[in-house]
Amino acid sequence: MTATKARIAAAVRGVRISHAIVRRGLLAGLIEAEECYGRTSSELLSFSLFGRSAYLALDPRDIGLVLHDTVSFQRDELFLKAFRDLLGFNAVSVGSEEWQVVRQRTLRFLTGKNLDGYSRIMTGVLEQRMIPEWRRKSRDGQPVDVFHDLLEYSSRVVFAAFLNVPPEDVPPHLHGMLNEMFDHVRRRVFSFVNLPIWIPTAQNRRFRELRTAVYEFIESRIAHSRGTGSMLETLVDVHSTGGRVDRQRLLEEMLGNLIGGSETTIILMLWTLYYLAAAPELQDRLYAEIAAGGPEPARNPRSLLYRCIIEALRVRSPSYVAVREAVRPVQVRGVKIIAGSHVFASQFITHNDVRVWSDPQRFDPDRFLRRLPRTASDYTDFFPFGAGRNICTGQAYAFQEAVTAVSTLIRRFRFAPAAAFDPAVRAELTLRPARQVVMRIEERPASDTARLGPAMEVPPPVAVRR
Known part of the structure; x- marks a missing residue:
């Protein structure tokens, strides 16, 4: 795909996601974005929200980096x-x-x-x-x-x-x-x-x-x-x-x-x-x-x-969602984020993601006996109360x-x-x-x-x- 076609595709995707959020509500819109565009890539999913750059973080590594970086991101x-x-x-x-x-x-x-x-x-x-x-x-x-x-x-x-x-x-x-x-x-x-x-x-x-x-x-x-x-x-x-x-x-x-x-x-x-x-x-x-x-x-x-x-x-x-705003230009695993961008991380989406949790659609308390330890600062797959300084x-x-x-x-x-x-x-x-x-x-x-x-x-x- 040429650079021009990639930009057009990103713009169309951004409009669709923004429309879904406004029409159906924030969580429903983010779920629709993840289902339509996020299943094929682990990168930050970009879109536009009221004329400002926005991203949905799906990979726990991205979530950890954003929620724990209090220098580049704020509430x-x-x-x-x-x-x-x-x-x-x-x-x-x-x-x-x-x-x-x-x-x-x-x-x-x-x-x-x-x-x-x-x-x-x-x-x-x-x-x-x-x-x-x-x-x-x-x-x-x-x-x-x-x-x-x-x-x-x-x-x-x-x-x-x-x-x-x-x-x-x-x-x-x-x-x-x-x-x-x-x-x-x-x-x-x-x-x-x-x-x-x-x-x-x-x-x-x-x-x-x-x-x-x-x-x-x-x-x-x-x-x-x-x-x-x-x-x-x-x-x-x-x-x-x-x-x-x-x-x-x-x-x-x-x-x-x-x-x-x-x-x-x-x-x-x-x-x-x-x-x-x-x-x-x-x-x-x-x-x-x-x-x-x-x-x-x-x-x-x-x-x-x-x-x-x-x-x-x-x-x-x-x-069901944690939102941060970039206060300066920053890169998150190679993705350039400009100052003023919104970054969303959804507990509901991540906690029910088959790529993150085994059989997530089942209520299984014993999964926490099998779960390996995580380093929260660089891998956040479980964040019910948020993470980082803003927990x-x-x-x-x-x-x-x-x-x-x-x-x-x-x-x-x-x-x-x-x-x-x-x-x-x-x-x-x-x-x-x-x-x-x-x-x-x-x-x-x-x-x-x-x-x-x-x-x-x-x-x-x-x-x-x-």
Whole structure:
């Protein structure tokens, strides 16, 4: 092919990919690009997005180089703007000059001793609220709306943990408000046509009403935060100067943390239970491990619980795309990228790529016993929370909440689909299920531990549709 024909072919491809993204949404457009053009080459797949050069990284080596190179690449402002317009100042949308400070402040409350304290809150909310209700439904033969119940659970935990509120004092309507607000955010961030939030459309007015209500609850807790060592107390101190509190910045950062601390964990817990419900033998193996006790699974990568959660992160990572912007001309394995270019890496595409993973369409936690170690800086085939310096600050919190919830619920209940399962996704800012997830639950009798005995043999993996 001559150089001219190659340029024409690249231009046509760029137009088609851009049109697919605008017409079908970001993830669907990237999948279409990979299926049409990426199966025959491992190089960066080039296209144009709103007149700017863009690339889709498919090879894990390219993904590693881009996500770990913080000199040549930075977070892409194209998608941060919508987040900033809606939620203001927070750990996600903060400018580059303050980003590291805010990140470290947030990280302090999502790791270490604080995380241990949150685990007790998580267990308490499960034992006092969710499990009694599920026991009643199990005895009455009622199915459960798993997403709805996990949403209430996770939201109650995050309000209690970050604001230092007794869980029973968190108003029951707040979790619905937080979810409705984030629905608005999710729809807008990867949308390319948005009306400014100040325009009084019905949706914009509703968003502002919800934001005001959550702000009022946060403000009502400020006086109670003194001496607690909570995230709220720290943010009050950080945003105070000369005895005066910058309430707007305080409220914006606190709201961003509340949303960030609930959305990812809900999705991770949901998909883990979703695939376990489709695999009764795997559930029994997991129950036997949990009932037998042993090392803390969050710190034991060889435990089955750890591997089930990791495998759920592979097949249905809550985040489905990482985007970087080139801040200077750079070469990635011989491909010249000009400054200002967008580079996309999709967890959903890479984690389900047959060239990267063996039989990726199967839910198989035992693949992580067979997987060879990787050097993350030059080979990134698994990046559910991103990678490099921009990796999600909430990954330890999300994993701990998933470990706590899944182990507690599997110990108490068996799960089964209430209807035919459909793992279709709704790809907006995060990867929620496209439809309601309803399951039948059966309370486990106390005799189960003795009956199960040692862990069972590895069952066939569960089929997953992309």
